[in-house]
Amino acid sequence: MTAPLLKVDGLNAFYGRAQILFDVSLEVGRGEVVALMGRNGAGKSTTMKSIMGMMARREGTLHFNGADISALPPHRIARLGLGYVPEDRRVFTGLSVLENLDTGRQPARDGAPVWTPERLFRLFPNLGEMPRRLGGQMSGGEQQMLTVSRTLMGNPYLV
Numbered sequence: 164m165t166a167p168l169l170k171v172d173g174l175n176a177f178y179g180r181a182q183i184l185f186d187v188s189l190e191v192g193r194g195e196v197v198a199l200m201g202r203n204g205a206g207k208s209t210t211m212k213s214i215m216g217m218m219a220r221r222e223g224t225l226h227f228n229g230a231d232i233s234a235l236p237p238h239r240i241a242r243l244g245l246g247y248v249p250e251d252r253r254v255f256t257g258l259s260v261l262e263n264l265d266t267g268r269q270p271a272r273d274g275a276p277v278w279t280p281e282r283l284f285r286l287f288p289n290l291g292e293m294p295r296r297l298g299g300q301m302s303g304g305e306q307q308m309l310t311v312s313r314t315l316m317g318n319p320y321l322v
């Protein structure tokens with residue numbers, strides 16, 4: 164038995180005074196795919212934001228790859244190799260596809276796949292056809308591919 168890659172215990176999250184998450188616990192093992200399902204507004208996105216340190220107020224214990232990330236800001240969590248793909252894409256509209264990819268670049272990690280623009284362009288051929296296109300001049304679907312690719316450029320252990 165190896166320890167889970169991600170372990171969430173007793174997670175509560177709030178928007179202002181409104182509590183959204185109540186005692187959420189979950190685990191993700193190395194190489195495991197976990198889907199979180201629920202009706203609109205159930206708190207799926209809030210769970211992801213909470214794990215990534217993006218909620219102004221949250222409680223609970225979160226461990227990633229052996230590190231306690233409960234009190235870390237998003238950029239510190241990202242540097243530990245936890246990738247996050249924002250549903251609102253957050254593409255830099257004034258930067259090209261290649262420049263957007265560069266913003267996500269992190270060093271290779273032992274035990275995680277190593278991503279390059281060339282490898283991502285094989286996964287997403289549409290992006291490979293527009294490496295110099297500005298982010299603001301791409302369709303929503305193309306931007307979504309770019310957002311996923313930018314996250315993978317961080318060579319994460321888990322997305």
Ligand SMILES: Nc1ncnc2c1ncn2[C@@H]1O[C@H](COP(=O)(O)OP(=O)(O)O)[C@@H](O)[C@H]1O
Nearest residue numbers: 178181183201202203204205206207208209210
């Ligand atoms: N920025 C916000 N401020 C206040 N309430 C929010 C905000 N974002 C989401 N909510 C509320 O939090 C609840 C959970 O939302 P969310 O996590 O986005 O749901 P899901 O992703 O499962 O559809 C909903 O009731 C939603 O209205």
Ligand SMILES: [Mg+2]
Nearest residue numbers: 207208209250
């Ligand atoms: Mg959502």
